[in-house]
Amino acid sequence: MSPSALPKRILIVGGGSAGWMTALMYGDALIKKGVEITVVESPNVGTIGVGEGSTALLKRYFDELGIVESEWMPECHATYKAGISFPNWSTRPGYESYMHPFWSMLDHVTLPAYIQNVHARQRGVDIDANPDRYFIASKLARQGLAPLPPESFPFHPGYGYHFDAGLLGKYLQKKAMACGVRHKSCHVTEANLDVAGRVASISTMEGETLEADFFIDCSGFSALLIEKALKTPFVSYADVLFNDSAVALPTPIGETIPTVTVSAALSHGWGWKIPLTDRFGNGYVYSSSFISSDAAERELREHAGVGDADVQARHLKMKLGRVAQHWNRNVLAVGLSQGFLEPLEATALYLTQTTAGLFLVYLEKGELGEQAQAAYNREVNGYFDGHRDYIVAHYKTNTRTDTDYWRANAMGLDKISDSLKRIFQTWIEGKDLGAEIRHQGIEHYYPVGSWYALLAGMGTFPQLGADARQPAESLAQIDDFTRRCVLNFRDHRTVLNEQVRMREAA
Ligand SMILES: Cc1cc2nc3c(=O)[nH]c(=O)nc-3n(C[C@H](O)[C@H](O)[C@H](O)COP(=O)(O)OP(=O)(O)OC[C@H]3O[C@@H](n4cnc5c(N)ncnc54)[C@H](O)[C@@H]3O)c2cc1C
The missing domain is CATH 3.50.50.60 (FAD/NAD(P)-binding domain)
Known part of the structure; x- marks a missing residue:
């Protein structure tokens, strides 16, 4: 122009x-x-x-501006994030927790095997289809490793940040x-x-x-x-996402810094735990229609292990839409x-x-002009609604029955978008979810692997009739592959300390 x-x-x-x-x-x-x-x-x-917490896109923001991690990360007490884990959303054995990983070039090897095993599991084959077993990010997170391989390692994992x-x-x-x-x-x-x-x-x-x-x-x-x-x-x-409030408080962090956000289901919402270099950020996102702010703060204090300690909590209101x-x-x-x-x-x-x-x-x-404006608004609305659907899917697939909150969240399927209805329908019928997502043109909101990780990670397997002959990929080979990949990665705290030294030397 x-x-x-x-x-x-x-x-x-x-x-x-x-x-x-x-x-x-x-x-x-x-x-x-x-x-x-x-x-x-x-x-x-x-x-x-x-x-x-960020997604993997934030890296591109800094890269495009030519700002290196050793400059901005130490100044913002930032850490690396390999994904988000979701404990206690599902009560199904083997699926009480799963991680939504940031995707990596290495997943080209294990993702097809994962999808094949999910399909086998849908048809009654007794095989582990929890995504944590298959992806490098989950392994890195479990072992507290930074998702940064050495220069010589040609496969780079995607990652986000905490700050x-x-x-x-x-x-x-x-x-x-x-x-x-x-x-x-x-x-x-x-x-x-x-x-x-x-x-x-x-x-x-x-x-x-x-x-x-x-x-x-x-x-x-x-x-x-x-x-x-x-x-x-x-x-x-608000008709599909009930949470309108949050309470947040910090807790100390030790020498080991995890590379994962933990988003654990609580009685009337979920609690985040985010590791920074100098503290954990903790919070409880909840619905004020189901729990009072005082009770939510008490529950968060207990969950974060601070009880009555003199730690100030901040209460926030949220408007979703x-x-x-x-x-x-x-x-x-x-x-x-x-x-x-x-x-x-x-x-x-x-x-x-x-x-x-x-x-x-x-x-x-x-x-x-007006046409450009209309096209732009359609596109941004698509991003918001597409991301909303992925979040709504967590609630609709939860299997908790301990409170009215969780029961209400699992209901109301008539209120979800047509796009999400079609995704659930495809999943329940055991049809090709990838084809459906590509047909809808929504893979740039969340890729096919993310949908498999969520729907299988929650353990929502349809009853498609047993067919134990359905081929499944060998878990031993996958375990061996991810174990060997992980050997290339270093301790998270060590990498972050090195950044501080690089910054001081610059
Ligand atoms: C509980 C919770 C958890 C979140 N977690 C995440 C997360 O993990 N990851 C993530 O990406 N995002 C998260 N977010 C969202 C994130 O906090 C915001 O998107 C981000 O901080 C940007 O906020 P903002 O700049 O739009 O608004 P704000 O931070 O509210 O800033 C508003 C600005 O407007 C100014 N302003 C207001 N009124 C006036 C006025 N009359 N005149 C002049 N200036 C004015 C204020 O001074 C301020 O500078 C979370 C939000 C909430 C509520």
């Missing part, structure tokens, strides 16, 4: 992770083309201060400001619309009026521009202002990065 067609001034409202992540991405791409980018952040409203959300925000701010993004500390009181209904400027409590050509709403759940000013409708997910249009007139909503899925698969920053990244492509191509 010719520089003259780009908006001259972009104003980002909000300085949380979403605001600074977008500011750095856009600053890096657009300031050299003459675009002025300013982040406005309220001195009175804090950031949400949670959000400590301190507050420190990550500060780090991104520092980098964005170093590349020329401006920062103003002021509280936005109002958005002023022009005759066409576009945002012309914002007014601040400090008495300023700030104009811009394009606005990015990163104001968190308050959604100041996208919802309050432009009245963009909100599509709630998405706006109907993430890009409306001259406003783009990014982060919690555009919507939120509960953090079961830690996808919020993924969606932030995807939303901002896709829009940058439109911006740079100069595709800013």
Whole structure:
């Protein structure tokens, strides 16, 4: 796009992770083309201060900006993440816990065997079909190994990160400001619309009026521009995802640092446990219709092993759903202002990065008309709804019957999307799930392997009639292969300490 067609001034409202992540991405791409980018952040409203796990996409964010891990990770107390484990969601023997791994080049060897064994298990063959047995990520996580092989090892596993959300925000701010993004500390009181209904400027409590050509709403759940000013409708997910609250608290970490997020089912929701270099972040995501905040905090304290100890807990409210249009007139909503899925698969920053990244492509191509806007909104809505379905599938396949919460979660299949209905139907009939997912065009939300890991990991095997002749791959060979692969990986803490030394030496 010719520089003259780009908006001259972009104003980002909000300085949380979403605001600074977008500011750095856009600053890096657009300031050299003459675009002025300013982040406005309220001195009175804090950031949400949670959000400590990522998907594998975050690596690409830093790679594209040329930021190496030994620079940002120590500063954000970050650790490596090989996947997420889900204990106590299923009560089926052998499937009381499973891990959703980040996928690796090495899985090309074991994934076909896994799928074959799942099919055999569906037809009554007595074979272990828990994904933990098959994938390198689960082995790394169990042994506390960093998912970083030596240079000489040609197969690289995908991985995500754990990090301190507050420190990550500060780090991104520092980098964005170093590349020329401006920062103003002021509280936005109002958005002023022009005759066409576009945002012309914002007014601040400090008495300023700030104009811009394009606005990015990163104001968190308050959604100041996208919802309050432009009245963009909100599509709630509350009919299929019941959790609306969370409570979080830290606990100490020892010398061994796991490479996995643990998302354990609790009485009325689930608890996360996220390892950072200096502490564990713990939290309980629950539904306030089923448990009070006091009872949830008590249960989390017990679960995290802190009891009555003097550890401060933070309580948060969550609004689950998405706006109907993430890009409306001259406003783009990014982060919690555009919507939120509960953090079961830690996808919020993924969606932030995807939303901002896709829009940058439109911006740079100069595709800013109504058709482009409609296509963009369809695409981002697809990401939100696709990720929602994968999360909903955890609840619908749970087999807990200990509380009304879990029983209610397993019901309501009529409320799930048609896409998820077809996935469940294909699974129950033992048909080709991969073909169904590809037919729906949804493998870029979650790949086929992730669906197998979830549905088989929960132990939801349909009764397809016994056929013990169904061929199964040898587990001994798989065990041997993954055992030998794992020999190439090193202790997590050792790798992280090495990063600190590299940073100090730089
Ligand atoms: C319980 C929980 C767990 C989570 N876990 C994960 C996870 O594991 N992984 C993940 O990727 N994400 C997770 N998230 C989501 C993650 O926290 C957010 O996506 C991320 O922090 C981005 O938030 P944000 O920047 O959109 O909003 P916020 O952090 O709320 O920032 C909002 C910004 O807007 C500013 N602002 C607000 N009002 C005004 C005003 N009037 N004037 C000027 N400025 C204003 C504030 O000052 C602040 O700077 C989790 C969220 C919750 C609730």
